[in-house]
Amino acid sequence: MWTTVRISNNTVLITGGATGIGFALAEKFTSLGNKVVICGRRENKLSEAKAKLPGIEAIRCNIANSGDREMLYDRISAEFPETNLLVNNAGIQRRIDFTKGMEDLLNNEDEIDINLKAQVHLSALFVPFLMKKESAAIINVSSGLGFVPLSMFPVYSATKAALHSFSISLRHQLRNTRVKVFEIVPPTVHDTELKGNPIEKADWSLSAKEVADATLNGIESDSYEIGIGASSAWLSASKDERDKIFSSINH
Numbered sequence: 001m002w003t004t005v006r007i008s009n010n011t012v013l014i015t016g017g018a019t020g021i022g023f024a025l026a027e028k029f030t031s032l033g034n035k036v037v038i039c040g041r042r043e044n045k046l047s048e049a050k051a052k053l054p055g056i057e058a059i060r061c062n063i064a065n066s067g068d069r070e071m072l073y074d075r076i077s078a079e080f081p082e083t084n085l086l087v088n089n090a091g092i093q094r095r096i097d098f099t100k101g102m103e104d105l106l107n108n109e110d111e112i113d114i115n116l117k118a119q120v121h122l123s124a125l126f127v128p129f130l131m132k133k134e135s136a137a138i139i140n141v142s143s144g145l146g147f148v149p150l151s152m153f154p155v156y157s158a159t160k161a162a163l164h165s166f167s168i169s170l171r172h173q174l175r176n177t178r179v180k181v182f183e184i185v186p187p188t189v190h191d192t193e194l195k196g197n198p199i200e201k202a203d204w205s206l207s208a209k210e211v212a213d214a215t216l217n218g219i220e221s222d223s224y225e226i227g228i229g230a231s232s233a234w235l236s237a238s239k240d241e242r243d244k245i246f247s248s249i250n251h
């Protein structure tokens with residue numbers, strides 16, 4: 001039943017595709033001859049992305065809202081019915097200090113809604129639609145921090161660990177369908193907006209373009225858990241090794 005997902009002639013929906021890794025993926029997919037649809041909340045960022053990549057389509061959408069997620073599915077299935085790849089890329093990252101009780105937790109957006117609930121809901125909306133395609137895939141963008149948490153980002157790290165677990169179960173449930181489930185595990189990426197970036201380039205950090213290149217290589221080679229850069233070792237580390245990494249990154 002499963003055939004390798006082709007890397008051209010697809011129609012790809014990329015959530016959060018106007019900036020950072022999502023935009024680098026949009027560029028890469030476009031350069032390979034795919035139709036790309038992006039979504040995000042900021043109209044100006046969607047317009048900038050469209051100006052840089054003529055031919056892409058953009059849908060304004062806040063994936064934190066279930067109504068917006070349903071609208072996104074309705075518009076994609078009506079306007080771009082040939083869509084066969086869903087990239088669950090949109091995400092946010094927050095510093096939360098639990099010694100402050102509720103103060104930090106409630107003063108901003110909910111990472112669980114944006115980084116986990118949305119991916120789960122979009123999967124439920126899109127799986128039956130994707131199952132009708134000749135070849136299809138869901139590509140979830142998790143993080144090395146899903147394997148070794150950074151305690152200053154406690155909820156972020158937890159959502160990425162949960163997205164890893166969800167991707168394993170979804171992949172298994174869909175094993176007899178044509179829908180493949182990939183997980184992209186980037187390390188620190190220095191040229192995105194996630195942390196109010198660009199952050200300073202470090203030895204272990206990569207560019208969004210490097211992540212996009214590795215993603216397409218992984219898809220082409222049927223690698224379902226795509227560890228990239230430093231995250232490759234984190235992905236396959238033993239409990240002892242992960243404990244050591246945890247101590248080295250949490251001071």
Ligand SMILES: NC(=O)c1ccc[n+]([C@@H]2O[C@H](COP(=O)([O-])OP(=O)(O)OC[C@H]3O[C@@H](n4cnc5c(N)ncnc54)[C@H](OP(=O)(O)O)[C@@H]3O)[C@@H](O)[C@H]2O)c1
Nearest residue numbers: 016020021040041042062063090091143188189192193194
């Ligand atoms: N940068 C890193 O070091 C790193 C490392 C590992 C994994 N990742 C993951 O990579 C993914 C992309 O992040 P990035 O680093 O490329 O950061 P980014 O440049 O901030 O990209 C995130 C994108 O998601 C969109 N977005 C956020 N909340 C949204 C919402 N509620 N509804 C719709 N769109 C939303 C943002 O656009 P709007 O604000 O306009 O909506 C933005 O375009 C995330 O899942 C992140 O966790 C990043």
